[in-house]
Amino acid sequence: MSLDHYDTISPTARLVAEMRRYSDIPFAEEIAERIGAAEVVRGMLEGEAPAAELLCWMAPTLEARYKCVVEGIRTSGVKQVIELASGFSFRGDAMNQTASLRYLETDLAEMHETRLHLRDELRRDGVLAVQPHVVFAPLNAVEPDGALVARHLLPDEPVAVVHEGLLQYFSMDEKQRVALQVADILRRHGGVWLTPDFEVISGAALKHWTHPHFMRIHSAIARSTHRSLRGAAFTSVEEVERFLSGLGFQATPRPQIDGTFPLSSVGRVGTTPEQVELLRRDRLLWEIRLR
Numbered sequence: 001m002s003l004d005h006y007d008t009i010s011p012t013a014r015l016v017a018e019m020r021r022y023s024d025i026p027f028a029e030e031i032a033e034r035i036g037a038a039e040v041v042r043g044m045l046e047g048e049a050p051a052a053e054l055l056c057w058m059a060p061t062l063e064a065r066y067k068c069v070v071e072g073i074r075t076s077g078v079k080q081v082i083e084l085a086s087g088f089s090f091r092g093d094a095m096n097q098t099a100s101l102r103y104l105e106t107d108l109a110e111m112h113e114t115r116l117h118l119r120d121e122l123r124r125d126g127v128l129a130v131q132p133h134v135v136f137a138p139l140n141a142v143e144p145d146g147a148l149v150a151r152h153l154l155p156d157e158p159v160a161v162v163h164e165g166l167l168q169y170f171s172m173d174e175k176q177r178v179a180l181q182v183a184d185i186l187r188r189h190g191g192v193w194l195t196p197d198f199e200v201i202s203g204a205a206l207k208h209w210t211h212p213h214f215m216r217i218h219s220a221i222a223r224s225t226h227r228s229l230r231g232a233a234f235t236s237v238e239e240v241e242r243f244l245s246g247l248g249f250q251a252t253p254r255p256q257i258d259g260t261f262p263l264s265s266v267g268r269v270g271t272t273p274e275q276v277e278l279l280r281r282d283r284l285l286w287e288i289r290l291r
């Protein structure tokens with residue numbers, strides 16, 4: 001597959017941005033509004049507004065996914081971060097409101113241009129402050145670019161490599177290529193790989209995602225990306241551990257929802273305590289280090 005095919009994955013970032021609108025994640029509302037995220041989601045749903053049953057699962061799932069990465073970075077104590085496939089998360093700006101981090105946010109070249117324009121707009125309108133240590137750069141996560149990493153990260157400082165919502169679209173071979181790139185960065189810098197992306201499709205919560213809107217969203221994603229979210233997924237935690245161990249990593253899975261942050265979307269979209277409990281049991285953040 002030629003490299004520019006990855007651009008077909010980029011619109012999914014608008015779906016994520018729309019779901020974040022129901023949370024207190026910094027800048028979520030302003031970003032979703034400016035990128036027309038609601039229209040994209042309506043398009044996926046063939047003109048319908050998202051059903052309450054869709055929102056009550058997806059909004060807290062994506063809020064927890066974002067926030068557990070923030071918490072993972074904080075508790076790692078690492079002071080520089082490289083994020084792959086950042087999309088519209090703007091986590092570097094959000095975290096630098098309260099911490100001082102060197103934060104390299106990357107995505108595909110075309111998405112990178114879109115993000116630069118959006119950042120300019122948000123700065124012009126006073127939503128974002130100018131943060132000299134938050135750098136945006138183009139990077140294909142399956143194509144190593146040691147020069148780019150060396151240019152932007154301090155050489156003798158450990159790094160947190162993070163991403164969310166990337167590996168789910170990739171074949172095993174592509175997941176492995178990302179892992180090898182991460183291994184190379186960790187070998188040079190030390191540090192940790194933090195990601196919720198090693199999802200396991202046998203999760204208990206997923207069995208409840210039966211509303212037709214889930215199917216429509218899956219079909220819309222499969223049609224536009226030519227990729228199936230389920231096709232190349234892991235089926236068990238042990239399978240993820242074997243995959244990572246075979247590449248020289250030691251992996252520790254932890255619950256994403258661990259009480260360290262509030263799930264603000266729960267009240268707004270009407271997620272029940274039972275639904276939160278299922279998400280708590282299913283959703284994992286992977287803390288991965290070189291052995």
Ligand SMILES: C[S@@+](CC[C@H](N)C(=O)[O-])C[C@H]1O[C@@H](n2cnc3c(N)ncnc32)[C@H](O)[C@@H]1O
Nearest residue numbers: 006009010012013085086087111140141164165
């Ligand atoms: C579901 S979105 C997630 C975006 C962001 N992480 C978030 O949570 O808001 C998937 C992202 O992966 C990016 N992407 C797809 N293929 C990529 C690749 N080969 N290298 C880097 N980024 C890629 C897309 O441009 C898009 O921003």
